[in-house]
Amino acid sequence: MTTQPYAEVIGDPIAHSKSPLIHNFWLAELGLEGEYRRTHVRADDLPGYFAARRDDPAWRGCNVTVPHKQAVLAHLDRVDPAAQAIGAVNVIVPENGGLCGYNSDGAGFLEPLTDLLGQTHLYRMARILGAGGAARAVTHALVAEGFDPVVLTRTADKARAFLDSLGIAGGHAAALESFAAPTDFAFDDRVGLLDLVVNTTPLGMVGQPPLALDFSHVPPGSIVYDIVYAPLETPLLAEARARGFRTIDGLAMLIGQAAAAFARFFGPAPPRDRDGELRARLTA
Incomplete structure (x- = not known):
């Protein structure tokens, strides 16, 4: 089990996700210790995934992509009112001894x-x-x-x-x-x-x-x-x-929703003045 702070994106499939490039770019720009990963999680694996992450002190949370944005609700201790109204979660973080779900997609x-x-x-x-x-x-x-x-x-x-x-x-x-x-x-x-x-x-x-x-x-x-x-x-x-x-295009929403999630995972807001360079890397 790693001691370096990390967050991740979960989904099925997940190999196509560009979220690690975005978050790791921001971590490097800010000089923060941490890592952002992609993790393949099938629907049947959700209970085991959250059980393991609850006990991992290095885990800072996860983004959720298809097809789990509604299914993860059953595994959370609290859901932000806006996410509750939407009925879907794409950001999960450990808070006050439990797991809280948010939605940054909108x-x-x-x-x-x-x-x-x-x-x-x-x-x-x-x-x-x-x-x-x-x-x-x-x-x-x-x-x-x-x-x-x-x-x-x-x-x-x-x-x-x-x-x-x-x-x-x-x-x-x-x-x-x-x-x-x-x-x-x-x-x-x-x-x-x-x-x-x-x-x-x-x-x-x-x-x-x-x-x-x-x-x-x-x-x-x-x-x-x-x-x-x-x-x-x-x-x-x-x-x-x-x-x-x-x-x-889809990168506009991807970067925008990632920015809100990054602050919840790692603390500071990401350096949005570097969006041009980030987009160039994402499209290289």
Whole structure:
């Protein structure tokens, strides 16, 4: 058992995770003792994993990625109210003799939208594809910023249940496949509106099929945001860029959510003035 402080990211799969590069870059820049790792943990291994970490004084906590962001709730002693409302956790730290869960996905997702969110809009709508743990944080954050959510998942009923589980009485639910076929819908004037299209599914990730989305469903002037970061340029983002849409890639959210987690694991805030160099390393 190591005596050097460490944190880690857990998931299944996990080999693709770039989180160790991010956190270890910040540790080196700040001259802090510590290490950040990736650890492959299957669903059946979660009880044993947390039992072992509870007894490890060097462990500073973990990030949680797919598919465990909801399953880990059963293993925690306390959950931050915001994470409880989202129903998913992506940061776990030892606190006051127990394990506490937080969610930094929402704040990380919103970070590259900060300037836009400071502006006034007549109406804000977000088309959110997916209903997993990341989608819960994204939807919760966007609704808090005044967006009307359209959630698309395998079936409209599942999408409606997803909205209900977040306590969102309004919003819209649709089947993901309904956006795969062309539409002749004529969008009205979008001046003064803010439209987002957000992929929170693993579709487009390395080893996964591309997301089937026909761009006739994307309003003019939309921002297309894909939280997948392996590859950085997903088929969705490549087509969006080719069509002239503004795009945001998955590294923006990854770095943003990591910053909040880093402070909980290691104490100080990370050196965000080095984001350019960090992004260059992540894309090398």
